[in-house]
Amino acid sequence: MHEVSVMADLISAIKRELEEYDVVSVKEVTMIVGKLTNLGAEQLEFAYEVMSKDSILEGSVLVIEEEDITVKCEGCGYEGPVKNMDLGEESHYQIPILSCPECAGAVTILSGRSCCVRSIDIEEGV
Ligand SMILES: [Zn+2]
Structure with missing residues (x-):
């Protein structure tokens, strides 16, 4: 699954980014995914949920914004x-x-x- 490797890279990039801040928790991560990337939003969300476990990202919400072509x-x-x-109404895919x-x-x-992170909504420590 392509989504898993993309998400693994993304999550390690986010974690690196968060090291710069005194993060208490992460509320929301918004990413932009272009329709040309062939990445499925559901697969990305699933991969995020699995891979964010036991990390600072656990419990945060991944928001995916699709970018039109x-x-x-x-x-x-x-x-x-x-x-x-036109692949017919039965098809989920649009080519x-x-x-x-x-x-x-x-x-x-x-x-x-x-395929990038737009924003990370964090709660900072005092
Ligand atoms: Zn023309």
Whole structure:
């Protein structure tokens, strides 16, 4: 599972970051996950719960904000979301089409690849 290794890296990065502060407890960790990363929010939450046990992060809540995919077309100047391939209503997956929805030209990806921590809500000691 890809999510597990991502979360392991993320959690060790968060712990390193928290060493700088006098942390009593962590309330909430907000992360941004781009839709192009193919990371499942549920799997990430599960991995977080398992891996935060017996650490300063235990009991904190992981909040995942999804980042939409946006692109810029070099040909016609279009800037915005991409179309998704229609896989039918039964499917949970959406497959984005990474070409310009206006002219089908090549595009530059502006967002959707992020996988990062946006904020860590901590309670500091006095
Ligand atoms: Zn275009």
